[in-house]
Amino acid sequence: MQLFAFLIDGLLIGFVYGIAAMGMTLIWGVMNVINLAHGPIIALGCFGVYLLATQLGLHPYLALLIVAPLGLVAGMLFYRLAIQRVIDAPRLSSLLATFAINMIVIGLGTAAFSTNPRALDVQLGSLSFGPVTILGTRLVAALASIATAAGLYWFLYHTRPGKYVRAVTNNRAAAELVGIPSQQVLALSFGLGCMLAAVSGALIATFFPFTILSGDVYQQKSFVIGVMGGLGHPLGALLGGLILGMMEGLLPAFLPTTWVPVFEFVLFVIILLVRPAGLFGGKK
């Protein structure tokens, strides 16, 4: 029964990981860029909620609604400033361009917030089903993640800009031929990816302590999840997030917690080698 409690807990956190990974994999799918600035944007999501809550006294979940569009705008800005010019250059250029953003954000963030851990005190009580106790904050975070993922899918399949994003993912040259403004669509996609990162950061801030550097851990998890789900498949990323969350919930019951990352990253390399299209993807 204890195991079941761990499983539920892991699954709930897995949804939040999944959202961050969806952003990473969306960017990869649309423009073949590995976003090395994903971690710092997750951390900015944490700090956005933290600052709005502690300085303006907003409720963290209300602050989340402000952080999300800010993430979108920041992402579009980053695209225009750093990535647009190197989108067709050799891969190293775009990788290092996103890493340059990473350095800039971490440098300014460290100067502004130091690296002392912060934590938000969000109390939502808990639900108990027999021996299983679910913390309110994690349940809300999982529900918010599901809503975000649903919103993304609605956007991609039922709106015109969303259809543009899918068209550019599919074939950028063909999309340009039928008159889709591809640069604007790429900027929008990068913005959406960053928005998802910021949302997941904002949700993480409601139940884990964080520093400006903690984003890196979640960025690495996003890579693992993205590869599990098949790079470029947002829904696969959500499922991958659940698998990773489950692993993190269950594995500590069988082996010391510090061995979990070994397991995760070895699995990551093996999946890359054996099933580079992801656990669920047949198509490449």
Added chain:
Amino acid sequence: MNPWRHPGLWITLALTLGLGLWPVVLQKAALRETIFTILLSVALASSLNIILGYAGYISFGHVVFFGLGGYVGLYLMNTLGLSLWVALLAGGLAAALLAFLLGKAILRLRGAYFALATIGVNEAMRAFINNFAPFGGATGISLNFKVYQAYGGAANALWLVYTILLVTTLAMILISHIVKNSKFGLGLMAIREDEDAAEVMGVITPNAKTWAYVLSAVLPGMLGVLFYFKNGNIEPGDAFRLSSSIELLVMIMLGGAGTVLGPVIGAAGYQALRGFLLTNALFKNIQLSVAGILLLLIILFIPVGAVGWLRRRFPALRRLLP
């Protein structure tokens, strides 16, 4: 052309030797520490350049070889009481073996998939060493101070380490130049331009890639022994830091990927800039951001790096800038 008669090689070697002998002549320990950092970066960036610049495979895991070498070396010296020379050899061998095994596995992946796999290898290695009891787990290994006595005390050991580093750096530049002008190196550059075409033209690409990876791993393994011997202790968090690998990529990008001189200039320039930013009152707190902005400007406007830009701008210099 006979690679030995390339004037650019001798200019590069002379510049590096001059830089390296500077603190020896002045006998200044503080200056030696500064130059140590620069030479270490030059050697590491040049070694990464073989797999990155020549073969075109982006690795985020170069520091794995450096860290592994350091661990193997310190373990041999501290626990088994072997000498620095044996440790250096073992560190290089361990790194080469790991590169060979990894090469057989992950070099099949191309482009971004390879880059991601190297991130995975780095993180897996760090997490593993964190749990590996013989290497001290999360606390790492601290070198017993008595070890330095065999080398005439700590002060003398530091000069010895510096001398070995200088020799190794010069050797790395030489290797980099020889590889670039060899048939093997041409094969690697063919892989970089178009791997399928290279294979059709008779380059045995899996072998060429694996040996390039091994070659780029040996010296970082030895330098890891050297650096952590000097440092006195090693911890998993520092030994396998992802951003250290990315810093090396940045240095190569600054100087120009795929050139012999590029990583040398890039590494020296990066470390000099870092030193300046860290000691400047205005930039001290935001040095990382300033470095990031400079990196971005270079990627956006001079993507071929300093050496590439000079070669394009002044074709007459091509013979002098290898």
